[in-house]
Amino acid sequence: MPTKHMLTGLAICLEIVAGSGLASTGTDDVLTALSADDLPLVAQGDKIYQAHCATCHGVQLEGQPDWKQRDDAGFLPAPPHDASGHTWHHADDLLFEITKYGPGVIFAESDYRSHMPAYENILSDEDIVAVLSFIKNTWPDEERQWQEKVNGNRIVNQLPRNKGSTLLEKLFK
Numbered sequence: 312m313p314t315k316h317m318l319t320g321l322a323i324c325l326e327i328v329a330g331s332g333l334a335s336t337g338t339d340d341v342l343t344a345l346s347a348d349d350l351p352l353v354a355q356g357d358k359i360y361q362a363h364c365a366t367c368h369g370v371q372l373e374g375q376p377d378w379k380q381r382d383d384a385g386f387l388p389a390p391p392h393d394a395s396g397h398t399w400h401h402a403d404d405l406l407f408e409i410t411k412y413g414p415g416v417i418f419a420e421s422d423y424r425s426h427m428p429a430y431e432n433i434l435s436d437e438d439i440v441a442v443l444s445f446i447k448n449t450w451p452d453e454e455r456q457w458q459e460k461v462n463g464n465r466i467v468n469q470l471p472r473n474k475g476s477t478l479l480e481k482l483f484k
């Protein structure tokens with residue numbers, strides 16, 4: 312019997328695979344891009360991360376223990392933002408919307424319960440782009456390249472077919 316978390320993970324993966332040839336603009340009709348190689352912006356994002364995100368997502372982006380396991384009340388712990396998590400499975404625009412409007416945007420559920428606040432009234436759009444650009448800047452090349460494919464929404468054609476692919480194993484772990 313699959314756990315609720317496994318189903319959630321599957322839903323997220325299906326959401327990516329279901330992407331057609333057109334890039335989705337998500338909830339707010341604006342397609343937001345991150346700038347992970349803009350080093351002044353990344354430095355600004357590092358400060359914002361430590362001030363606003365590190366208490367839950369970890370000073371080293373390591374997340375909370377047992378982050379895949381919902382607690383008895385149905386809440387997920389904060390996942391890592393480094394390569395061991397799945398932040399890099401999502402397109403820039405979705406990461407922006409999760410942070411701005413709250414994780415419920417993934418599930419299109421307005422009553423989705425999460426410990427993570429929506430940052431809409433806490434951080435400016437530029438600060439949200441900065442903090443996510445900082446996170447993206449830390450990913451190794453392989454994860455960066457994968458995430459660029461998700462951004463281009465060409466993922467259906469680009470999925471590695473070889474079952475032994477370590478990247479595929481990581482994606483569906």
Ligand code: HEC
Nearest residue numbers: 363364367387388389390397398406409410414425426427
């Ligand atoms: C109070 C704790 C808390 C804080 C503070 C917090 N988050 Fe989260 N975050 C979470 C939790 C818990 C989740 C898992 C989503 C859920 O609840 O279903 C999450 C998920 C996410 C995700 C989705 C990751 C994925 O793999 O799907 C992103 C992106 C994210 N957070 C970014 C941020 C950023 C950026 C900040 C700081 C501006 C931040 N979070 C601050 C608790 C927090």
